[in-house]
Amino acid sequence: MEPLLLLRVAGLSHPVIGETLRDVDTMTARLAEALERGPWLLGERFSAADLLCVSPFGWLPDLIPDHPAIRDWVRRCEERPAAQRTRARDAASAARAAEMA
Structure with a gap:
């Protein structure tokens, strides 16, 4: 999935x-x-x-497919307590790094 999304962002394609790997439409369907x-x-x-x-959708949220089941799944994944703790730790780490810069 990630290579397909990155290739789309980069505007690259090749037969x-x-x-x-197929394409983003096939990935979305699966x-x-x-x-x-x-x-x-x-x-x-x-x-x-x-x-x-x-x-990949956490890093590139603009690329979340416009499909209700997929958007709901991403939301469920992001709402998991472990995901919330990880985002909080990442934010705190980024804040500390910014203070040190």
Whole structure:
């Protein structure tokens, strides 16, 4: 997922990419298909698959597909207590680094 999103941001395409990684539209369709079966990618429980697949959308929120199931899934992932703690730690770390600069 991440390479497809980064290639889109960079405006790059090549037939080899399309044949091996497919494209963002295919990625979106597969993601939505998985989320139609349950709240998480593998069903009823949050898993490493969710953690890995949602991460590009945390860095590039403008690239979250305009699909209700996907947007709801990203929101659920971001609302998890561990995700909130991590964002708080990151913000505190960034603030300390800014003070030292």
